[in-house]
Amino acid sequence: MSVLTRNEAQTRAQLLDVHRYTVDLDLTTGDETFGSRTAIRFTARTAGDTFVEIKPETLRSLSLDGHPLDPERLDGNRYPLDRLTAGPHELTVDATMHYSRTGEGMHRFTDPADSRTYVYTQLFMDDVQRVFAAFDQPDLKSVFDVTVTAPTGWTVLGNGTTTQAGEGRWTIAPTPPISTYLVAVAAGPWHSVTTTHAGLPFGIHCRRSLAPHLDADADEILDITRACYDRYHEKFDEPYPFDSYDQAFVPEFNAGAMENPGLVTFRDEFIYRSAVTDTERQTRAMVIAHEMAHMWFGDLVTLTWWDDIWLNESFAEYMGYQTLTEATRFTDTWTDFGVARKGWGYDADQRPTTHPVAPDPDAVPDTASALLNFDGISYAKGASALRQLVAWLGEKDFLAGINTHFARHKFANATLADFIDNLATATDRDVHTWAAAWLRTTGIDTLTAHVENTGHSWNLTVDHAGNRPHRIAVGTYDHSLDTQTGTEQLVLRDRFELDIPQNGTPATQPGSRPDLVVLNDNDLTYAKIRLDPDSWNTALTHLSGIPDALTRALLWNTARDLVRDGLLHPTAHLTAARTHLPYETDLALVQGVLGFAATHIADRYLPPQDRPTALATLTSLCRDLLRRTEGLTAKDWEQGPATTTPGSPDPGLRLTAVRHFIDAATQPDTIQDWLGEGTVPGGPELDPELRWRILTRLAVLGATDGTAIARELDHDPSATGQEGAARCRAALPTPEAKAAAWHAMFTGDTLSNYLFTATAQGFWQPEQAELLHPYTARYYPDAIALAARRGPAIAEAAGRYAFPVHAVDQDSIRLGEKALDNPALTPALRRKLTDQIDDLRRALAVRDTL
Numbered sequence: 001m002s003v004l005t006r007n008e009a010q011t012r013a014q015l016l017d018v019h020r021y022t023v024d025l026d027l028t029t030g031d032e033t034f035g036s037r038t039a040i041r042f043t044a045r046t047a048g049d050t051f052v053e054i055k056p057e058t059l060r061s062l063s064l065d066g067h068p069l070d071p072e073r074l075d076g077n078r079y080p081l082d083r084l085t086a087g088p089h090e091l092t093v094d095a096t097m098h099y100s101r102t103g104e105g106m107h108r109f110t111d112p113a114d115s116r117t118y119v120y121t122q123l124f125m126d127d128v129q130r131v132f133a134a135f136d137q138p139d140l141k142s143v144f145d146v147t148v149t150a151p152t153g154w155t156v157l158g159n160g161t162t163t164q165a166g167e168g169r170w171t172i173a174p175t176p177p178i179s180t181y182l183v184a185v186a187a188g189p190w191h192s193v194t195t196t197h198a199g200l201p202f203g204i205h206c207r208r209s210l211a212p213h214l215d216a217d218a219d220e221i222l223d224i225t226r227a228c229y230d231r232y233h234e235k236f237d238e239p240y241p242f243d244s245y246d247q248a249f250v251p252e253f254n255a256g257a258m259e260n261p262g263l264v265t266f267r268d269e270f271i272y273r274s275a276v277t278d279t280e281r282q283t284r285a286m287v288i289a290h291e292m293a294h295m296w297f298g299d300l301v302t303l304t305w306w307d308d309i310w311l312n313e314s315f316a317e318y319m320g321y322q323t324l325t326e327a328t329r330f331t332d333t334w335t336d337f338g339v340a341r342k343g344w345g346y347d348a349d350q351r352p353t354t355h356p357v358a359p360d361p362d363a364v365p366d367t368a369s370a371l372l373n374f375d376g377i378s379y380a381k382g383a384s385a386l387r388q389l390v391a392w393l394g395e396k397d398f399l400a401g402i403n404t405h406f407a408r409h410k411f412a413n414a415t416l417a418d419f420i421d422n423l424a425t426a427t428d429r430d431v432h433t434w435a436a437a438w439l440r441t442t443g444i445d446t447l448t449a450h451v452e453n454t455g456h457s458w459n460l461t462v463d464h465a466g467n468r469p470h471r472i473a474v475g476t477y478d479h480s481l482d483t484q485t486g487t488e489q490l491v492l493r494d495r496f497e498l499d500i501p502q503n504g505t506p507a508t509q510p511g512s513r514p515d516l517v518v519l520n521d522n523d524l525t526y527a528k529i530r531l532d533p534d535s536w537n538t539a540l541t542h543l544s545g546i547p548d549a550l551t552r553a554l555l556w557n558t559a560r561d562l563v564r565d566g567l568l569h570p571t572a573h574l575t576a577a578r579t580h581l582p583y584e585t586d587l588a589l590v591q592g593v594l595g596f597a598a599t600h601i602a603d604r605y606l607p608p609q610d611r612p613t614a615l616a617t618l619t620s621l622c623r624d625l626l627r628r629t630e631g632l633t634a635k636d637w638e639q640g641p642a643t644t645t646p647g648s649p650d651p652g653l654r655l656t657a658v659r660h661f662i663d664a665a666t667q668p669d670t671i672q673d674w675l676g677e678g679t680v681p682g683g684p685e686l687d688p689e690l691r692w693r694i695l696t697r698l699a700v701l702g703a704t705d706g707t708a709i710a711r712e713l714d715h716d717p718s719a720t721g722q723e724g725a726a727r728c729r730a731a732l733p734t735p736e737a738k739a740a741a742w743h744a745m746f747t748g749d750t751l752s753n754y755l756f757t758a759t760a761q762g763f764w765q766p767e768q769a770e771l772l773h774p775y776t777a778r779y780y781p782d783a784i785a786l787a788a789r790r791g792p793a794i795a796e797a798a799g800r801y802a803f804p805v806h807a808v809d810q811d812s813i814r815l816g817e818k819a820l821d822n823p824a825l826t827p828a829l830r831r832k833l834t835d836q837i838d839d840l841r842r843a844l845a846v847r848d849t850l
Contacts, residue, residue, distance in 0.1 A: 159261050
């Protein structure tokens with residue numbers, strides 16, 4: 001298949017003006033294919049040659065201006081349109097298209113819980129051609145007029161309001177001008193909850209088997225949606241630009257969500273079948289806010305080419321967190337961003353595949369390379385840069401600039417240069433120089449504090465390794481003198497602003513030096529932070545006594561960086577977690593720190609002989625958290641975390657402790673008892689998620705078998721149950737189980753994207769290193785062949801989930817480096833392997849420092 005190059009897109013955009021697509025989809029033709037008929041009205045500005053994209057199962061017919069064209073001229077995914085004359089044209093295409101099982105194009109899913117079938121589109125970045133013929137690039141916006149024929153009993157959703165014109169026949173209201181990748185259709189026997197807000201129809205939708213769970217959370221989801229909608233209308237001058245707002249929670253979705261105008265699609269794990277923490281609810285709310293921000297950033301104003309993807313994702317990421325904080329009960333979202341998302345950006349920025357937030361256009365020559373930039377840099381680093389921009393510029397000028405941007409480019413396309421020019425109209429500050437330093441460069445600056453006590457005052461000097469300007473807050477803290485709170489608590493003395501670089505002048509503050517000096521307090525910039533030695537000692541011993549959760553998040557991130565850089569022993573991080581997490585009050589911090597301790601320290605950074613001790617530390621920590629949360633009643637679990645009385649045990653904290661206790665168990669007895677009793681003593685009762693989690697861990701430990709897995713699947717035959725069973729079967733420590741799982745992943749080619757991921761998650765286990773050793777060498781050739789056969793989505797899953805991350809040794813690294821020389825590597829898999837191998841090098845380097 002040919003990928004579209006930037007040069008080809010520019011040439012085609014200069015030639016064509018696309019006016020309207022009339023698309024007719026027939027979803028009643030069988031389980032494998034669907035019908036697709038398209039008429040494209042466009043104008044050629046001059047005479048010339050071009051092409052249209054389509055990836056059919058069968059190309060039945062084409063015509064241009066009523067004259068038949070030869071279907072045999074289709075070359076891969078391109079049909080040539082030679083010798084176009086200047087003026088208006090109409091191209092019609094009739095084709096049979098394949099349904100997808102990988103979450104690309106038109107994905108088809110049959111729910112094992114009730115045998116009902118659903119389909120939905122995911123057309124990003126260049127997958128519209130899997131559904132209908134198109135000039136598939138973001139700057140050829142057009143009106144889309146879509147009709148759908150669907151089976152009886154189905155409901156069809158789309159970018160606009162839908163009406164049923166007859167039995168099984170649905171019409172979707174024409175869109176305003178949008179990009180091809182934003183067209184959306186979702187069809188099936190949906191369960192829906194609808195309302196109106198601000199004169200617009202709002203709806204939320206899921207498959208029927210999830211109906212009770214959607215109904216339980218419908219008020220919360222719709223309240224978040226309404227609150228964000230209203231807040232965006234306070235921020236933005238341009239009103240919401242589409243005629244309705246539907247949110248469909250769809251099965252086997254590859255991303256978190258997709259910002260289709262008027263029909264946002266979400267992975268349906270956001271409809272919770274089992275108990276979740278309030279932080280997980282906050283994450284769902286943030287995704288809702290993020291996707292709604294895209295209605296302006298990405299849909300109303302769209303990037304011209306994929307080098308400017310940050311104009312979509314960085315803005316939606318920043319606005320999602322900021323708006324959620326301003327408009328909903330989730331007022332501490334930046335703490336979760338600091339401990340969960342920001343590390344994603346820091347990690348990506350230290351790998352060989354790093355790139356600027358806004359890369360040079362020549363660095364994104366085609367769609368295949370563009371797809372690789374949807375990472376921690378375009379999301380987390382970009383959002384961090386915007387947060388720093390707002391701190392430097394002021395929110396009033398920032399919003400004035402983006403409103404100018406919307407007004408100038410609505411229903412059209414824009415570039416980085418356009419955005420910076422528009423921002424410059426709202427301020428006297430040199431935003432062009434700021435953008436060059438922040439958006440066009442790679443890597444992380446490091447800010448190191450040096451504190452000097454001069455008697456009646458103290459001086460702060462900040463060493464700045466890097467080239468970006470920073471406006472930061474400096475927080476100063478002292479031991480509490482309150483006899484009731486005790487000296488373990490720290491109190492804020494002062495917080496002052498500082499511009500970096502300091503230009504050789506230290507900041508002088510009155511009084512004796514504080515016990516703790518924190519650079520970047522409030523976490524408003526993107527940089528590694530290094531405390532002075534006295535402050536770091538105070539932080540390690542008093543971290544849980546710092547009053548502000550965002551400050552604690554920054555310091556936990558500092559500890560994380562130090563471990564990854566080989567400057568803090570991994571066991572010192574574990575000791576800090578063991579000391580402070582039993583007293584931590586912010587659930588996002590508990591989840592983030594425990595996650596890093598388990599997946600990085602215990603599983604990778606410590607040598608195998610030290611892993612049992614690390615797991616014992618984690619289980620002891622979880623027991624402390626369980627003791628702290630004793631006394632919860634059944635009513636507490638029913639009401640959920642949002643209604644917890646201040647000072648009472650947090651069900652979310654207990655749930656987090658239970659999950660991590662299960663995952664860290666080295667002996668089966670306790671968790672086997674929980675599974676047999678159907679409950680954890682003191683709660684919670686085991687819901688499907690916890691039952692499958694326990695069974696997976698028992699499989700790893702060799703304490704269950706295929707019969708027990710099948711019995712659990714009979715009890716929970718849902719899609720999630722199917723994934724749980726696949727994960728458990730792959731985790732069994734037998735040669736036969738591993739061989740069957742490997743065959744399913746790399747040879748069978750029948751697993752859906754979700755079942756592939758579940759199988760991969762179960763396969764590699766640190767406890768089974770000897771059994772798995774032969775598969776490390778097999779991984780590279782098999783993954784390369786798989787990626788070539790099954791495409792980018794499965795390639796990404798193979799690189800992320802099926803990679804032997806626990807094989808931290810020089811032989812594994814050498815195998816990986818040799819594989820990178822293979823010319824058959826697809827771009828998606830090459831990117832994942834490059835990152836994974838670099839992570840292995842880092843883990844080995846950490847071990848070498850021990």
